[in-house]
Amino acid sequence: MQYPSVLKAVGNTPLIQIPFDTPATVLAKLEYLNPGGSVKDRSALYMVEKAEKEGKLKPGGTLIDASSGNHGIALAMIGAAKGYKVIITVTQKCSKEKLQTLQAYGAQIIMCKSTELITDPESYHNVAYKLAQETPNSFMPNQYYNEVNRDAHYTLLGPEIWEQTHGTVTHFFAGSGTGGTVSGVGRYLKEQNSSVKIFALDAANSFRATQGNPKPYKIEGIGIDFSSDVIDYNVIDEVLTVTDQEGLSILSPLAQQYGLLVGPSSGAVAAGLFQKINTLTKDDVVVLMFSDSGRAYLSKNFYGAQDEIAAPLYTQTDTYPQVKPEIDSTTL
Numbered sequence: 001m002q003y004p005s006v007l008k009a010v011g012n013t014p015l016i017q018i019p020f021d022t023p024a025t026v027l028a029k030l031e032y033l034n035p036g037g038s039v040k041d042r043s044a045l046y047m048v049e050k051a052e053k054e055g056k057l058k059p060g061g062t063l064i065d066a067s068s069g070n071h072g073i074a075l076a077m078i079g080a081a082k083g084y085k086v087i088i089t090v091t092q093k094c095s096k097e098k099l100q101t102l103q104a105y106g107a108q109i110i111m112c113k114s115t116e117l118i119t120d121p122e123s124y125h126n127v128a129y130k131l132a133q134e135t136p137n138s139f140m141p142n143q144y145y146n147e148v149n150r151d152a153h154y155t156l157l158g159p160e161i162w163e164q165t166h167g168t169v170t171h172f173f174a175g176s177g178t179g180g181t182v183s184g185v186g187r188y189l190k191e192q193n194s195s196v197k198i199f200a201l202d203a204a205n206s207f208r209a210t211q212g213n214p215k216p217y218k219i220e221g222i223g224i225d226f227s228s229d230v231i232d233y234n235v236i237d238e239v240l241t242v243t244d245q246e247g248l249s250i251l252s253p254l255a256q257q258y259g260l261l262v263g264p265s266s267g268a269v270a271a272g273l274f275q276k277i278n279t280l281t282k283d284d285v286v287v288l289m290f291s292d293s294g295r296a297y298l299s300k301n302f303y304g305a306q307d308e309i310a311a312p313l314y315t316q317t318d319t320y321p322q323v324k325p326e327i328d329s330t331t332l
């Protein structure tokens with residue numbers, strides 16, 4: 001495949017069969033194979049390109065948003081490819097690897113205090129919102145409050161899953177942060193076949209699962225600490241809650257028994273499947289959203305105790321020669 005831009009390689013991720021002990025066919029949608037490394041490449045690109053078409057974003061502009069990490073990384077990649085400046089507000093919960101990735105794409109990061117109150121002026125959402133108001137020619141996709149986020153998944157991901165399963169999908173499990181993925185895909189699949197069952201995975205300590213009394217939790221990407229209208233409960237059959245312990249304990253077996261090194265929200269999705277596994281039959285075709293890679297969380301030690309790395313068979317005594325870069329960055 002040859003593409004004119006990295007952004008044209010977003011989407012068309014593979015569905016991989018996982019041989020779990022069930023008569024049903026279980027397929028994982030490997031979203032970490034998107035160029036920015038997560039499902040958020042799709043919704044971020046869709047929102048940015050819609051804003052361009054509507055004249056809300058002009059050449060040389062600035063993209064600003066609040067993110068748990070992946071949406072920001074997607075914007076950072078898009079900004080780099082399209083020539084926009086990117087500013088992302090995050091909280092301390094964001095993994096070190098995601099922060100480094102944002103920086104590597106050249107985005108500016110603003111670390112905000114962790115607060116459960118969206119109304120707090122220092123919340124990462126409000127800081128982004130204020131910045132967007134103050135910055136000329138800026139666009140805030142506003143993923144938590146913009147229904148275009150959900151439309152992106154209705155327009156792109158839903159049809160992709162329907163076509164890849166040749167219309168046989170019977171169950172769809174996805175983590176819900178903004179709720180855009182599960183709601184957009186859920187609506188599309190239900191329009192094709194109203195009996196497809198849609199499951200949203202939430203963190204047991206999140207705002208929604210605790211009826212507005214959230215407590216800290218480790219799983220990144222799912223759960224939300226305030227209410228948002230992007231989620232569409234009309235297309236969700238059941239919201240399943242997953243504790244950190246349930247979601248994180250599956251990560252190591254997924255990597256070591258199935259070769260799937262996925263992030264914590266994918267562990268939560270697999271844990272949700274296990275809550276329902278006894279209801280599945282041989283005619284069922286289950287799609288699990290595996291939204292990002294475990295490589296973004298290695299520093300959090302979610303993947304089991306590591307054996308010490310064996311000593312090398314030889315000793316490297318030479319220091320590496322300093323190679324002069326062939327590209328002079330000042331001429332770029």
Ligand SMILES: Cc1ncc(COP(=O)(O)O)c(C=O)c1O
Pocket residue numbers: 038040068070071175176177178179180181182220221222263265266291292
């Ligand atoms: C890794 C991961 N999984 C799941 C989600 C949830 O997706 P959505 O916001 O569409 O509900 C996110 C959102 O940021 C995420 O980063």
